[in-house]
């Protein structure tokens with residue numbers, strides 16, 4: 075069950091608490107998050123800078139780019155790029171979930187989200203920083 079995830083969604087999955095852009099999007103994201111947090115499963119993930127499995131259910135998905143607002147596509151691509159670079163990954167590369175979780179725990183501190191996720195409307199809720207903190211504890215970093 076290979077998944078395709080865009081760079082910044084590698085962070086979102088740790089703090090996700092059911093908020094989202096539509097019921098369909100929340101359903102799909104809930105499934106992805108459950109698989110990411112399930113300690114019994116490991117699977118390959120292609121990391122991309124662009125549309126991924128979650129975007130397919132987003133009401134703001136345009137034909138070629140995010141259409142949430144005038145600058146949303148540039149913003150999400152920029153967050154993807156920052157996360158991919160911060161984790162030392164290559165866009166388009168395929169990695170095992172276990173490796174991505176370990177890299178995220180080792181390389182991302184909760185405070186890094188101020189830079190990596192700058193401009194994201196969910197950042198102020200604090201759940202994402204909390205999620206990264208929980209991941210670091212779980213991975214014993």
Ligand code: SF4
Pocket residue numbers: 082083085086087089153187190191194195196197202
């Ligand atoms: S702040 Fe936004 S981009 Fe960053 S992890 Fe949370 S939801 Fe994802």
